Amino acid sequence: MSSILTNSSAMVALQTLKGINTGLAKTQAEISTGKSIASAKDNAAIWAISKVMESDVKGFSGISDSLALGESTVAVARQASETITDLLTDMKGKIVAAQESNVDRGKIQNDINALKDQINSVIGAAQFNGLNLVDGSNSSVNVLSSLDRTATGVNAAHIQVDGQNLSTGGYTAKAVFSSANASTTKDVAAATLAKADTSTVSFTLDRTITYAEGDAISMRIGEQEVRYTVSAGDAAQTATEQSNRILAGLASAIDALGIADLEITTSAADGSNDGAITLTVTDTAIDGLATDTPADVVGLDQDLNITAQFHSAGAGGLSALTGLDVTTNTGATAALGAIESLIDTATNAAANFGSIEGRIQTQSEFISNLSDAMKTGIGSLVDADMEEASARLQALQTQQQLGIQALSIANQQPQNILSLFR
Template sequence: MSSILTNNGAMTALQTLKSINNDLSKTQAIISTGKEVASAKDNAAVWAISKVMESDVKGFQAISESLSLGESTVSVAREASEQITDLLTDMKTQIVASQGQNVDRTKLQTEIEAYTAQIESIAGAAQFNGLNLLTSGDDVEILSSLDRSGSNAPTASTITVERQNLSLTSTGGTAATFGGTAVTDTTIISNGGGNAGTAATVAAAGTQVVAIESVADGNSYRITLNDTAAGGNDTLGERSFEYVANADDSAASVAAELTNQIANFFSVTGESNYSVTRDGDEITLTNNGAGTVSLNAESATGGTAGVSAGGLGDLNDIDVTTDEGAAAALASLESMIDRSIDAAASFGSVQSRIETQASFVSTLTDSLKSGIGSLVDADMEEASARLQALQVQQQLGVQSLSIANQAPQSILSLFR
């Protein structure tokens, strides 16, 4: 039956042509954008995954910049440490020469002071973007990675760079008054679990731990060692070591300052009955002698911070113009050479680690980009073939619709 009101052939051809045109529009969009999944409507799940990965890529690009900045900072500190080590080694020649009796120690002292001034200049200038790792202060954290576990929020990982104090500057602050009428704060330092100001007796082969409990600008810290009592080693006498914290100090840096003072004194004087080490904010004194020693840790508030002598501060005290000074200088310099070597080695190790991490982050970023591409990028060869096929189908659809639309014309012949 033929009808001029309902043309089933035309309707079928029209629906087919609409479907072809819709597929053709999608294919053209894929070719123009280069993406199989360009928006959430194309494939919501794949699009969501790709966006999370893209955000991680941007995060790793920022991490790469952080690593580059950190590597440059550590590189400056390492090179400065190596140069300081070379200068200290050259200075050792002058100090060794001063051990003799028939040398001009005054001229040797002048050369030593010139070396000292150069070392101080290098230590002060070894900064990158305002950060100098050869001074005291908190350790530096360098952003190194962005860790993600499943659907959990990512967490940042860091590489810790320990400062290596090779400075020489020393300007005295004003310590708070200890004992007597002063108010002693017994919460900012712990003497082996006891309150500040409580003396402890360290027996032969024994140890004693002093912990820095808290730090604030102007807090004063003092450790006093005394082995003159009956049964003591009686080689040290009574010695006090003090430090006044500033606003940039941490518990670890205060402990480091006090440890360095004590260790330097032992080195310069040749004291072998005692040794001192630090672990974070804890200072451990070890009694290597046969007798005892008294350790008294005190703290007080209300001081004025200065700039303490750095790790090479003993260079300022070297004086080879006397027999005693020349002998002490040799022992002191050996300790400082070891310190500068350790500093350079520490920076070198960290720099190598940063370089390795930077290479990994670069490779990881490329892998993430490849993964995103495999999810959302279009197969252009396939898209090209599909486009040509759809264009042919479109032409056939138009032709088919044209034929279907002409069918009712044949009915007119029945009425002639």
């Protein structure tokens, strides 16, 4: 039956043409973007997987920077250790020469002293971005090495780098708080802040400690550290006045950090005050936490964790250097025995740094290769096959032309009905 009201052939041709145009638009989008899955509506599951992998690739980029920083830091320490080993080897040659009685031991001792000074210079200069791994001031540091994704989330992995004490003096950590606050670490807990919108916690410096030139007090506030080193003028003062000067120095360093809620009060000249380090905490001072419900603040002890540590001269790994004296037969014999131990210490330190540097380098190469592999994996999931898209485009363009012709023919069919009425 023919009808002038319902043209079934035209409707079929029109639907076919619409389908062809939809496929053509999708193929053109793939060609223009280079992706077969450009948004979640294309394939929600694959798109979600690709976005998670892309976030991991971004994270690995940051890890590469961390590994590069860590490798550079360890490389400086390794080079310093190797240099010290070479200097100690040179010193051994001098000491061996001093075993002969008819040599000028005074001049040999001068050479040894010069080598000692050079070793101290190398130790002091062996820092990268302020971190020194050979002077004994850092027992260990962690280098971010990977992000391990599990079913429950992402965990950060680290490579631990152990510091080596090659100093001729050394550092011995001591608590600097009085017996009322005996711990070297004082946490400001959420329970403390819950008492009111503003809460105060005080640390009292031990007033009985006598400091020597070169000693230092360091305080870590969150991720920032301030330090005050005792000068010769400070060392000449009484213990109370030394504490006053240290507190004033720490206060100045803290002011430079711009932490308005951290205050330090120094004692009066007569020693009547307690020299307290006073921390005034308000809930508004903690970035990203609630301002009106301090009782709910749970991360405060992590954000404002203050540690103070006293570094005093002690036994460094190369402390035996200070006692080397070849001007006498007894001293020359003792020095020959001591230098072997010193060389072993420096050699072991260099070997340890070399081993960890190699590990960091291997991890860095792995992270780079892993990042490339993940990028390839992401590409295989969402990138368009351009050869296939090109072939499909030409086929769809041909189908489009045929569809237009078919629709035109179908639209002409009602015209044929006119011949029946002539």
